[in-house]
Amino acid sequence: MPPSRKRARRYDPVRTRTAVLAQFAHVRTAVSALTPQQLDAPSGLGAWTVRELAVHVAMALSHVSRHLELPEPALAKPETTLLEWPFATAERAGRIADDTVALAAGHPDPDALYAEVADRFEALVQAASEDRLLATRVGVMRLGDFLVTRTVELVVHTYDLNEAAGLDIPYDRQALAACTRLLADALAEKAPGGSVEVRVPPFAVVQCVEGPRHTRGTPPNVVETDPLTWIRLATGRTSWARELDAAKVGASGERADLVALLPLMG
Numbered sequence: 001m002p003p004s005r006k007r008a009r010r011y012d013p014v015r016t017r018t019a020v021l022a023q024f025a026h027v028r029t030a031v032s033a034l035t036p037q038q039l040d041a042p043s044g045l046g047a048w049t050v051r052e053l054a055v056h057v058a059m060a061l062s063h064v065s066r067h068l069e070l071p072e073p074a075l076a077k078p079e080t081t082l083l084e085w086p087f088a089t090a091e092r093a094g095r096i097a098d099d100t101v102a103l104a105a106g107h108p109d110p111d112a113l114y115a116e117v118a119d120r121f122e123a124l125v126q127a128a129s130e131d132r133l134l135a136t137r138v139g140v141m142r143l144g145d146f147l148v149t150r151t152v153e154l155v156v157h158t159y160d161l162n163e164a165a166g167l168d169i170p171y172d173r174q175a176l177a178a179c180t181r182l183l184a185d186a187l188a189e190k191a192p193g194g195s196v197e198v199r200v201p202p203f204a205v206v207q208c209v210e211g212p213r214h215t216r217g218t219p220p221n222v223v224e225t226d227p228l229t230w231i232r233l234a235t236g237r238t239s240w241a242r243e244l245d246a247a248k249v250g251a252s253g254e255r256a257d258l259v260a261l262l263p264l265m266g
């Protein structure tokens with residue numbers, strides 16, 4: 001994959017941490033109200049039940065805490081950057097699924113797990129520097145960068161829980177913004193160029209795809225969609241053709257077809 005041609009976007013670590021906790025709190029409130037029958041229902045994600053999906057959401061925070069409790073890796077710089085993270089997760093999916101099932105088997109009451117995870121996360125992350133290195137599943141990363149990836153995990157699986165259990169869990173605006181921006185930047189990383197402008201108002205605008213670059217006025221190739229549709233496309237929850245047909249995606253210009261580039265995450 002070609003190296004990124006633009007300076008990586010910066011995220012405020014305090015705002016990111018606050019967004020992660022806010023989205024986790026939204027999920028916890030909804031999960032605490034689920035009945036045993038609802039928790040045992042299929043999630044729509046492979047063989048997982050809703051309980052296993054709910055436990056997996058808790059793992060988004062517990063991974064951060066667990067890594068902070070370990071010695072800091074003795075490296076001068078990270079092995080994995082924020083923009084590399086979306087492309088590095090698929091090959092670990094099997095192990096993550098196994099860990100999720102095992103954790104869920106030991107926690108029949110997800111709400112108790114959520115309380116423990118939230119308290120531990122707040123105690124450890126607040127005192128840590130954003131430049132603290134963590135030995136994550138996909139390589140050593142900065143804490144500040146890894147926290148941004150947690151917004152993707154939380155927002156995407158909030159959508160999954162809403163779909164699986166008929167819920168209406170809200171999306172924290174800052175968490176939704178960080179998730180949208182990271183996945184938009186990942187598209188520009190995957191297909192660098194300036195011939196297509198992808199707009200996800202109000203959070204992100206990126207240029208991508210090799211070809212003629214516009215310098216002024218309305219670009220000839222434009223894709224526009226809303227944040228949640230973009231996230232669903234980027235993570236394989238829906239298809240390009242389906243969202244075009246539903247008028248959830250607008251695409252103008254002969255190069256404004258992203259079907260070969262999606263999803264970004266498997």
